[in-house]
Amino acid sequence: MKITKKSRLTIILFILPALIVYLMWVIYPIISAIWMSMQKSDTLHSSHFVGIENYISVLKARLFWKSMKISFIFIIFTTIFQVILGFFYGYLVYLQPRGYRIYKILLFVPNVLPSVATGFIWSYIYSPSMGILKPFMEAIGLGQYYISPIADPKLALGAVIFAQIWCGLGVQVILFNSGFMNIPSEVIESARLDGATGWKMIKTMVIPMSWDITKMVIILQTIGALRSFDLIYVMTAGGPNHSTEVLPMHLFVNAFQNFNLGYGNVIAVVLFILAMLITIVMRKAMERESLYN
């Protein structure tokens, strides 16, 4: 529709409120984060411009690189497991065995739980005094060696990743399932008549035909994992010895516990750039239309 004189005012009134809120609470804060990342605070209310000084001190910080590494391990492992398991369970549900709806619902339940509750449940499952993991260890005669995996710097990240997969998998199952449902049934049927079954069917038909959804799940999951904070905060708060301190956690610790706002804002900018890079690079990398070519 064209804008007429009469409708112009209405249209401006339709756009303006959203624009103001968006500019004030989303755009201004991110610009402000970039600006503040180049400031050093002298007192609580005054600061001066220092250019890239904060960036240099971040790039020199050992803990920053450790945090980067942890974030990448966290992203890579949660993505690999959630995509593979999501595909697998999405496919099983797609085959619609009797009662498949119940399985689909059950697998999704952890997603709607508050991460504080999930974090609590898993902390206690891992805990030596109340946990349900300890009896396992006792059964194989290793009970006295049991320590909570989230208290051990070597195991903590793995334990957190496991809990994250537990509470995040349902989304992937549903997304893959919906992707498979969109494959025209005639295509599947004719492949079946050509003798494609089981694994062959998955390899030659399902994976290529659902490449779009797979791409999307990978991108969404990667970005989501980059932003993970709540569950980790509840379970380990980044510890022990920074072993689970992913980037958002690193930001939180530096800005709100060490009160180093300049440093925190540099991490904020790094997170922002990573989020953009991941989206753009992954989209480009996976741009090929389908797997047929």
Added chain:
Amino acid sequence: MLGNKKQKVLIYLALTIAAVLVILPLMWLFFTSFKSRADLAKNTWGLPKIWEYSNYITAWTGSRIPTYMWNSVRATATAILLTVVLATPVSYVVSRFRFRGNKLLYLFFIAGMMIPIHSTVIPIYTMVGNMKLNNSLEVLGLVYGAFRIPISIFILEGFMSALPRELEECAVIDGCSTANIFFKIIVPLSKDGIVTISILTVLSSWNELLISMLLISTPSKKTLPNGLMGFITEYNSEYTQLAAGIMISIIPAVLFYAFAQEKIEKGMIAGAIKG
């Protein structure tokens, strides 16, 4: 669509393993919440010997969980109201009107989807502090709502573009004003899209911890995730009452899922496919 018997058994086996892994921790929480402390120490796995309902009474009356829930309702409701009221008209304008900068405006709005909320927490914290708006659930809801604008416009724009235009065209010929067309035709037809963005807003706001922790410190104003953190520290050694409190806290989310299961799934798919 299923293969032979052997395949069927394997399919059920795989599904059941996953289902058990999901249920077991929740069962453990459920049973723990009904045990006495002595019972829990001796018998971590099994059914409670005596079902202690008192854990629930203590957790409900001895904590602020009811207040936290109500606060979460307030913050989430504010976020929904804001997102719907702000995103719907914009989506209508960008999906229907041709003017210079239309595409640019749309891209500017949806670009916000790439901004991680964590990158903005320090400025938001400082801003809210400077304006002395800490401890306000409405401000918290405003921040949640503002961050839902990009994806909501994205979903609604797609939804509205797919709506037939004939009705509006007739209305224009009849001399109907733009505002009238929007309220009388577009909004009713977009009901499903609006429900979708509301549901996605609930899912992201109800469980949010970080912003809530930073903006709200008064105990009586804390939202559920934020309040539960304190509850967990406070009841640290009272596992059974703690478990009861956690059980209570997950009930609203589970009920919401039970009633809106299909809509939630559709919403997540809509949000994902376009995002």
